[in-house]
Amino acid sequence: MAAERSIARAAFAKINLDLRVRGVRPDGYHELHTTFQSIALADALTFTHAAGPFHIVCDDPRCPTDRRNLVWRAAELVWKAARRRGAPREAIVTIAKRIPMQAGLGGGSSDAAAALRALAVLWGVKLARDRLHRMAAAIGADVPYFLEGGTVRGLDRGDRLVRLADIPRAWVVLVVPGFGVSTKEAFAWWDHDGQAGQAGQARLAMHAARDGQEGKNKSSNDLQAVVARRHPLVTTLVEALEHHGAFQASLSGSGSAVFGLFTRKFEAERAARALAGARRQVLITRTLGRAECRRLAAK
Ligand code: C5P
Secondary structure, X not given: OOOOOEEEEEEEEEEEEEEEEEEEOOOOXXXXXXXXXXXXXXXXXXXXXXXXXXXXXXXXXXXXXXXXXXXXHHHHHHHHHOOOXXXXXXXXXXXXXXXXXXXXXXXXXXXXXHHHHHHHHHOOOOOOHHHHHHHXXXXXXXXXXXXXXXXXXXXXXXOEEEEOOXXXXXXXXXXXXXXXXXXXXXXXXXXXXHHHHHHHHHHHHHHHHHHXXXXXXXXXXXXXHHHHHHOOHHHHHHHHHHHOOOXXXXXXXXXXXXXXXXXXXXXXXXXXXXXXXXXXXXXXXXXXXXXXXXXXXXX
C-alpha cells in the first residue's frame, strides 16, 4: 500500500435514539440495547507524516493530547499492527474539536475510529474489517460504531452491531449543559440506583396507570433518570424540548447533552432560540444517513 503524506478526516458525532440497560455483565460492563444515529456535527482531524515522536495537537485546551486521548490508543494499536517497535513515531495528528466533550456524543470515540483508518493508510498497513473492528472495540465500547456510521443497533457492550436502514431525515437541537458526565460514573450511578430505581419505576408506573398516562414519564434512555437525579436540569431541558415541539427528546448516551428531534427546520430554530441560556451551548444540526456520513468523512 502506498504511504500518503497527509490525510484529512471529519469524525462525526452520534446521538442515541434509544438506550436500554439490560443488566451487568460478568466483565463489569453493562449489557445494552441501543440505537446509534450519526449527526452532522464533526471534529476535523488531519494526520500528517512527519519525522519524530507521534504527537497530538488540539485547539481545545480541555482536550488531553497525551495517552488519555483515544487517538493515542488508536495510534499504539496501528503502530503495533504495522509491526513497528517501541512508541509510535512519524505522525502528527491535529484535532479541531467541535464535538462537546463529556456530552454523550461520542467525540473521543469517533476521533479514535477515524485515527485507526487514517493511520493505517499513513503507515502503510492493511487492516481487514474484522481486525479493525476488534481494535476499535479494544479502545472503547462505542468505537466500532464509528467505523459504520448512520443508524445502527448496538448490542452487548454496544459493540455488537446490526446496521439498520436510515431513519427519515430529522433536524436535531442539541443542548449541552455547563457540566459534563463521565460514562463510567453514569453506569456506576445506574448500579447504585438499581434497587431504588426499580422500586421507583414500579411506583411511577402505578401512578401513571392510575392517572391514565402510561409511558408519559418513561424516557427512551435508561440512563436519563439516574443522570437527572444528580442533574435535575436534564429533565427540565427534555421537557422544554418536548414543549417546543420535538417529536422525541432525551439524554444522549450517558449525557450531559440532551437532544430534540424535529421534522421542520423552523421548528428546530424556534426551539433552539427558546432554550438558549448563558451556561449552556445550543446547537442545531441534522441526522446523517450512512452513505452521506461516509462520503463527508473523507471530503
Ligand atoms: O468502553 P468505554 O471505555 O468507552 O466505557 C467507559 C466506561 O463506561 C467503562 O469503563 C464502563 O464503566 C462503562 N460502560 C459500561 N457498559 C457499557 C459501556 C461502558 O459499564 N456497555
